[in-house]
Amino acid sequence: MNSAQADAYLRRLGAERPASPTADALRELHLRHLKSVPFENLSIHLGEEIVLEEKRLLDKVVGARRGGFCYELNGSFGALLTTLGFEVTLLAGRVYGDEGRLGIPYDHLALRVRTADGGDWLADIGFGAHSHHPLAIGARGEQVDPGGTFRVVEAGADAAGVRGGHTVAEAADLDVVRDGKPQYRLEVRPRVLGDFVAGAWWHSTSSASHFTRSLVCSLVTEEGGRITLSGRSFTVTGVDGTREVRELASDEEVLAVYRERFGIVLDRVPVVGGGDGGS
Template identity: 80%
Template sequence: MHSAQVDAYLRRLGVEHPAWPTVDVLRELHLRHLQTVPFENLSIHLGEEIVLEEKRLLDKVVGARRGGFCYELNGAFGSLLAALGYDVALLAARVYGDGERLGIPYDHLALRVRTVDGGDWLADVGFGAHCHLPLAFGERGEQEDPGGTFRIVEAEPDAAGVRGGHDTMEAADLDVIRDGRPQYRLEVRPRVLGDFVAGVWWHSTSPVSHFTRSLVCSRVTEDGGRITLSGRRFTVTGADGSRQERELGADEEVLGVYRERFGIELGSVPTVRGTGQES
């Protein structure tokens, strides 16, 4: 990422160019990303190709002022952090679903970030409702965050009796837990962006993926709450957990919410496309 791209990305986030890649700067960048770049799956339903290449991600997130899902958001954010001097590793994860069953390999992309002054951190701006600030990667106790109480713990063996890491504690898989419920299982082996292409394809085409079955556009608000547009249902969640929902009517109203609340300009209202394989 060249300097003009870095400057444009930082303007997108409303952040000044930092002097050093410190923990405090990482925390500011992480929170501002969640507040300004929506978590959204609109490309799947608008028929837009999702390409895991740095330039294409920047064109979308920065140039077009859109959002994306985990591969796009954490992929782009990881590139920005690396350009700012952070040591960044892309990590693959499998998301816990119904009955705490693990999802597919490369189900999720998260980041391990090393700062100049504070060790390693788990950064994740692409998981929807999750931590607002980076989590200390090596901490195994509870970590309080505006998004909940988190823990990162060594994973127990999975359904196949495997816990990852070739039976060494240092390389064992990690479970990320929020408010007592496991969110995803993280592999600690670094990956490259191209490794996640199969995950993008599956989540963009499979009738089992929740991304093909529904629309979502969501971001953290400045007061610590969250706003979410799911189809025509607009939800405002307060920092205290209170919720207000309303159904939007005319297309103009829906497009207005995308534009005014999420900064996304659309020519038409997205609708769930499906996969042609629904039962």
């Protein structure tokens, strides 16, 4: 990413170029991203190819003013942070599903970001409803965030951070816990964007992936709540957790919400399976 591309990305976020790659700068960029770029899986249901290459990600997120899911959002955000002088490492995660089972390898992409003032952070703007701010990756206590109470603990630890009898290899991994419930397990070894191609393909095509079975477009509001459009159901979640759900009656209403609330201009309404992505 060159300087002009980084400036265009920052305009997309409504953010200024930071004077230095500090923890405060990372915190601001992280939150601005969540408020500006939707978490969405519309490409899967519109028949659009998902390509994990930096230029294609920038074309989508910055040029087309779209969003994406973890590989796209954290992939593009990591490229921006690197250009701005942050030290960024891509990490692979496996998401906890039903009954505590872990998902496929390369199920999730998150970022480890080191800042010029000595910070070491877990940045993740690609997990849907998650932390609004980066989490201190080395801290083992509770981290209170507008998105919940988080812990980053050694793999296999319970919600209180106590480990059971696990191997040394397992202890190298980290579990990210939100409000007492494990969200995903991170490997700490560095990865590159190309490592996640198989995971992105699986999530875009497999009938076992929740992304092929549902539509989602979600964004943090300026007030700190959240708006979400799932099919024709539009949900506004307040800062206090209150929810208002409205069913949209027509395609015109759906397209208007995408356009006016998420900044996404579409020429047709995405429908589950409309892109023939499921298998």
